[in-house]
Amino acid sequence: MIVRPKVKPVLAYLALVVPSSLVLLGFLWLLITSFSTRTEGLKSLGWTLHNWRFLWESPFGPGYPSIWQITLNTLLMSLIMTVIVVVVSSMTGYALARMKFPGRKSFLSLTLILHAFPSVTLLIPIYFVLLWITKIPLIGRGVPLLGGFGYNTVGGVALVMVAFQLPFGIWIMKGFFDNISWDMERSALIDGASRFKVWWQIIMPNIRPGVAALSVFSFLTAWNAYLIPLTFTAGRAGKSVVLSLYLQNFISESVMTEWNAVAAVGLFQLIPVVVFFLFTQEALLNIYGGGRKGGA
Amino acid sequence: MKITIKALCKLFGKVKAVDNLALEIRDGEFVALLGPSGCGKTTTLLMLAGIYKPSSGSIRFGEKVINHLTPKERNIGMVFQSYALYPHMTTFDNISYPLKLKKVHKKEMMKRVQATADMMGIGELLDRKPAELSGGQQQRVAVARALVKEPAILLFDEPLSNLDAKLRLRMRGEIKRLQESLGVTSVYVTHDQVEAMTMASRIAVMNFGVLQTYGSPNQLYDHPDTVFVAGFIGAPPMNFLEMRFEERDDGFYLGSQALEIRIPDERGAQAKQNDVPQRVIMGSRPEDVSVVAERDGDFKAEVYLIEPLGREDLVTFRFDSEEIRALTPAPFHGQIGETMSLKLDKEKVHLFNPETKVSVLRSGNGGSS
Ligand SMILES: Nc1ncnc2c1ncn2[C@@H]1O[C@H](COP(=O)(O)OP(=O)(O)OP(=O)(O)O)[C@@H](O)[C@H]1O
Numbered sequence: 001m002i003v004r005p006k007v008k009p010v011l012a013y014l015a016l017v018v019p020s021s022l023v024l025l026g027f028l029w030l031l032i033t034s035f036s037t038r039t040e041g042l043k044s045l046g047w048t049l050h051n052w053r054f055l056w057e058s059p060f061g062p063g064y065p066s067i068w069q070i071t072l073n074t075l076l077m078s079l080i081m082t083v084i085v086v087v088v089s090s091m092t093g094y095a096l097a098r099m100k101f102p103g104r105k106s107f108l109s110l111t112l113i114l115h116a117f118p119s120v121t122l123l124i125p126i127y128f129v130l131l132w133i134t135k136i137p138l139i140g141r142g143v144p145l146l147g148g149f150g151y152n153t154v155g156g157v158a159l160v161m162v163a164f165q166l167p168f169g170i171w172i173m174k175g176f177f178d179n180i181s182w183d184m185e186r187s188a189l190i191d192g193a194s195r196f197k198v199w200w201q202i203i204m205p206n207i208r209p210g211v212a213a214l215s216v217f218s219f220l221t222a223w224n225a226y227l228i229p230l231t232f233t234a235g236r237a238g239k240s241v242v243l244s245l246y247l248q249n250f251i252s253e254s255v256m257t258e259w260n261a262v263a264a265v266g267l268f269q270l271i272p273v274v275v276f277f278l279f280t281q282e283a284l285l286n287i288y289g290g291g292r293k294g295g296a
Numbered sequence: 297m298k299i300t301i302k303a304l305c306k307l308f309g310k311v312k313a314v315d316n317l318a319l320e321i322r323d324g325e326f327v328a329l330l331g332p333s334g335c336g337k338t339t340t341l342l343m344l345a346g347i348y349k350p351s352s353g354s355i356r357f358g359e360k361v362i363n364h365l366t367p368k369e370r371n372i373g374m375v376f377q378s379y380a381l382y383p384h385m386t387t388f389d390n391i392s393y394p395l396k397l398k399k400v401h402k403k404e405m406m407k408r409v410q411a412t413a414d415m416m417g418i419g420e421l422l423d424r425k426p427a428e429l430s431g432g433q434q435q436r437v438a439v440a441r442a443l444v445k446e447p448a449i450l451l452f453d454e455p456l457s458n459l460d461a462k463l464r465l466r467m468r469g470e471i472k473r474l475q476e477s478l479g480v481t482s483v484y485v486t487h488d489q490v491e492a493m494t495m496a497s498r499i500a501v502m503n504f505g506v507l508q509t510y511g512s513p514n515q516l517y518d519h520p521d522t523v524f525v526a527g528f529i530g531a532p533p534m535n536f537l538e539m540r541f542e543e544r545d546d547g548f549y550l551g552s553q554a555l556e557i558r559i560p561d562e563r564g565a566q567a568k569q570n571d572v573p574q575r576v577i578m579g580s581r582p583e584d585v586s587v588v589a590e591r592d593g594d595f596k597a598e599v600y601l602i603e604p605l606g607r608e609d610l611v612t613f614r615f616d617s618e619e620i621r622a623l624t625p626a627p628f629h630g631q632i633g634e635t636m637s638l639k640l641d642k643e644k645v646h647l648f649n650p651e652t653k654v655s656v657l658r659s660g661n662g663g664s665s
């Protein structure tokens with residue numbers, strides 16, 4: 001009888017500790033492997049920095065973009081997508097939550113359907129759209145840094161990512177706007193604010209957690225994206241390659257796979273994600289805890 | 297600023313939230329909009345504020361029709377039930393927000409915010425956020441924010457209903473004094489009839505979006521136009537009994553199985569002039585029902601419930617499956633089940649047509665809707 005209250009937390013911890021230690025063990029293995037010549041289980045058979053040499057020299061010859069170029073590509077792609085998704089979702093979400101206009105209901109259900117739509121089925125049509133954008137002068141492939149917004153450019157990939165992320169973003173943001181009291185908005189209008197000022201000065205500051213959550217979520221989605229960059233860049237050696245594709249180079253070369261190097265590159269891609277998670281845990285919890293309430 | 301509302305309607309889909317409302321509010325007047333929940337009070341206020349567009353009808357400020365003006369162009373201040381403070385701003389920023397939007401010069405702004413805050417007794421709280429204020433303090437900030445831009449019209453939407461009873465009483469007085477000293481035309485929405493009676497110079501009673509009556513507190517209390525108004529104004533509410541109306545040679549009588557009373561001639565004549573039907577609803581306020589010695593009584597009834605209110609006791613009597621409540625001086629000398637004699641104050645008897653629910657004691661055609 002006395003023991004019973006203690007049993008429950010113990011069970012809960014057990015349920016948490018066992019799976020997480022399995023995952024953590026995986027990461028530990030990754031870490032050890034990346035600094036070893038060979039390993040036997042978790043035991044290193046000799047320490048080396050050789051696997052991390054991709055940081056200072058290109059393992060695939062001088063014609064291949066450096067890891068830093070690739071990291072920059074990935075960062076740019078993720079940032080562009082995050083900024084566009086957050087800005088567009090905030091405005092659209094506000095309009096959907098607060099304004100009456102013809103087609104509002106159908107727009108809402110359309111976003112929901114789009115969110116549920118399997119993106120794979122759209123890859124080929126989008127390919128043709130991107131090819132078409134490529135032909136537009138300047139925007140197609142003349143933008144410095146991004147290449148442009150057409151096929152095989154960082155901007156183009158970001159654009160497609162935005163399209164797939166927007167329905168989710170709009171729904172999440174609409175949920176946050178729905179939770180803001182009407183009175184506050186009315187009060188601001190009566191105080192003499194324009195609709196835009198109400199949105200920018202009164203509503204947006206009050207849904208900062210929502211903005212933070214959506215930013216983090218979008219950034220991580222872009223950072224880890226594989227399928228879309230793979231489809232819309234010309235191969236793994238192109239100028240617009242991103243980190244997730246770079247990793248592939250090590251696996252599918254005709255030579256034997258260097259698992260130790262794969263581990264190192266994988267860890268490298270992981271670092272920003274872990275750092276991000278450490279600082280933004282709370283915001284992320286918000287998107288599932290707070291956003292859902294009014295969202296779906 | 298004088299407000300004139302004519303034939304104002306607001307539809308939400310099929311719901312008629314406000315139905316053909318006509319109201320005139322004099323410059324500097326304090327008018328209360330009173331009515332039960334969902335009767336269209338807030339909707340009316342938001343149309344005055346410019347948040348809702350009227351479906352039809354007109355609103356004039358002064359002589360100008362302002363239907364099409366945005367809230368910004370109307371120069372009004374509004375206090376919400378939820379206070380609607382901006383949680384991310386300090387008290388100072390909250391109060392100064394209307395001035396900032398008007399691009400008032402910084403020095404002038406500081407001066408006016410401080411003056412308004414001092415007047416509301418929150419001068420010390422200017423750098424706190426709303427979350428760090430008590431409900432009463434938040435309320436004061438909301439009032440200060442509405443006042444700071446020196447509006448032509450003040451709108452209040454149940455501003456006191458989130459406060460505890462004691463604070464409500466105090467704020468009631470403060471708002472009334474403030475309004476009197478500033479002389480700003482004010483519309484005050486409430487569902488609390490005591491609040492409306494004590495604060496307003498005139499009360500507009502609404503029900504189901506329709507204006508029931510509009511008049512001074514005493515007028516509504518002493519001469520209610522409809523059964524609804526009679527029952528809504530005054531606590532504890534008026535007693536209603538269905539009775540026969542009879543004119544005899546020596547005067548006018550009201551009768552039922554248990555009692556018969558003679559009513560004053562001028563009341564009877566007035567009722568007759570208003571085409572009083574055979575059956576009427578008689579209304580008598582609990583304070584007009586008294587317990588008397590047997591020979592003075594109009595009828596007898598059994599004590600059913602005794603509710604002490606402190607200064608007075610509210611006693612419910614039963615007779616003939618009817619109920620009547622009386623306010624008697626405390627302590628009440630009687631016991632449950634005891635039969636006692638009751639007397640009605642005939643000078644204060646109200647009569648209503650049971651079909652139309654309208655008073656048959658109206659003189660001329662004044663007041664009715
Ligand atoms: N935005 C809206 N959309 C649809 N119906 C509404 C809207 N606002 C109010 N109504 C309806 O109009 C009627 C009047 O509402 P209103 O808010 O004016 O009532 P109220 O008198 O202020 O009530 P309360 O005392 O509860 O605040 C109600 O039946 C309400 O359901």
Ligand SMILES: [Mg+2]
Nearest residue numbers: 337338339453
């Ligand atoms: Mg209301």
